[in-house]
Amino acid sequence: MSSHPRHQIVWGITVALLLARPLSGAEAPFSRGVNLTGWFQASGPRAIQFTKFGKQDLVNIQSLGCDVIRLPINLHAMTSGAPDYTPDPLFLGFLDQVVDWAEELEIHLILDNHSFDPASGTDPNIGDILVPVWTQMAEHFKDRSEFLHYEILNEPHDIEDAVWNGIQTRVIGAIRKVDRTHTIIVGPAGWNSYNSLQHMSPHRDTNLIYTFHFYDPFLFTHQGATWTNPSMESLAGVPFPYYADLMPACPEDLEGSWVEGALNISYVREGTVARAKERIGIAAEFQAQRDVPLFCGEFGVYLRNSDDAERVYWYSIVRECLEEKGIAWTTWDYTGGFGLFERDGNDSFAHDLNVPLVEALGLTAPEQSEFVREPETEGFELYTDYIASGVQASSYVGDGALDYYDALNPAEGRYCLSWTGSTRYHHVGFGFKPTKDLSVLVAHDFCLDFWIRGDTPGSSLDVRFMDTDTGPDDHPWRMRMTIDEHWAAWDGTWQHVQIPLADFTEHGAWEGTWFNAQGLFDWTAVDRVEIVSEHHDLTGITFWFDHLQVLRPSPRRW
DSSP states (O other): OOOOHHHHHHHHOOOOOOOOOOOOSOOOSOOEEEEOOSSBOSSSGGGOOGGGSOHHHHHHHHHHTOOEEEEEEOGGGGBOOTTTOOBOHHHHHHHHHHHHHHHHHTOEEEEEEOOOOTTSOOOTTTHHHHHHHHHHHHHHHTTSOTTEEEEOOSOOOSSOHHHHHHHHHHHHHHHHTTOSSSEEEEOOHHHHBGGGGGGSOOOSOSSEEEEEEEOOSHHHHTTTOSSSSSOOTTOOOOOSSOOGGGOOOOOGGGTTSHHHHIIIIIHHHHSSHHHHHHHHHHHHHHHHHHTOOEEEEEEOOOSSSSOHHHHHHHHHHHHHHHHHTTOEEEESOSSSTTOSBOTTSOOOTTTOBOHHHHHHTTOOOOOOOOOOOOOOOSOEEEEESEEOTTEEEOOBOTTSEEEEEEOSSOSSSSOEEEEEOOOTTOEEEEEEEEEEOOHHHHHTTOEEEEEEEESSTTOOEEEEEEEOOOSTTOOOOEEEEEESTTTOOOSSSOEEEEEEGGGOEEEEEESSSEEOOOSOOOTTSEEEEEEEOOSSOOTTOEEEEEEEEEEOSSOOOO
């Protein structure tokens, strides 16, 4: 056991269990799982990096002991928009594949309509979107197995309970006109709060699961979060459970806000095990009174500024209480900021699982081994129809348009990548996690090889490798090559480009200010490859790319 006083407080504390409420006879068909975030939460179907996860990830999740995956989807953005809101065929093709995997593995899959903006209230007219969207989704999936479930809308907020209840009832009716088989997951207004469950309308439909979310105490679970109002990025060190000697001072930027009052006044009451269990008990009381299946769709602690041991302890308390009350759950999330992996790791299932946290959730982690990065000795792909498996989309194109699945005249295969309209200094990125050691490839004449097509003479862009930023004495150094009409004719035809890695030149680094090149680029720790509008805006300019890879131009082996 750690000698740190904070950890001794966490693990040494004993709290009498609250009297268990009678459990409802109704139960969800699944028990525990994860939210698989950052996959279908894209701006549109052509921005989905489909290879971010695959069937093996579902296998891994199931091997932990999970029987359900909640899949957040920016669903409204996956359609044609008003007035018909027809789901895009590309999106449906991607989703069909995920449903196939889930059915093959017999793991439950929740299609969570995560068309959600925390900064904007739910439109009282959102039913005009939800009805056509879910009618068409239900029509598409109506013949699928019982492992598939529909969740109408994530965290409706800033909308009257009665208004939301009417909308939700209307959507249930629309789904049931085409699909009377699949379970529908319904939740209250007020951010799916447990306090709002009581305000939900009763439904005669018995094939429903009721959901709520749990992030209490909020100061603890969201310290470091940037998306709250106000931002809690500067808040750190809030303990769980409350202990006066460990409470941090209020950061200057939060003085005068509700956060200061919560830190100084209410957290002594809110930051306790008993209060957390009491709040979950509110949801359990609803379950018992209504005799309906209940599901906690989200709970978790943001790892950025929270103490590791206290975070694990919170998960154990919440998970045990949910299961004691007979409430199914999916934790938020799998690989994200609330995820099951070690802080600053590579999200590797074999190397980086946070084993104490996994065990706190009552799951079973495989034995972990230490990751050892070896130099790359073979070429690898970045994009061929899809961003390559193991490569992460890391693009920022601002108001520009980026299409990973442009089917019009690809150089090879089914799709190419097209990019247009971005202002200067935006980029298309391909990230490596873990970082790659390319030193051997540089020494053995490997090239960055790709096809490119441009439509505007006189235009140019940069292609660059960027290394890791290891700390305050380091910067993300760049090795670049400018691609202009010395390399290719921008006449609308495909041009084949090969650039030896050794021919890239060091450019410098940007980290809040510009740092001139100092010969410090590290080929043993390459973080990503970027294509950059370095020299001018791309207004009215389109570039297409296909079959991006690092390879040796001859078949020789050393």
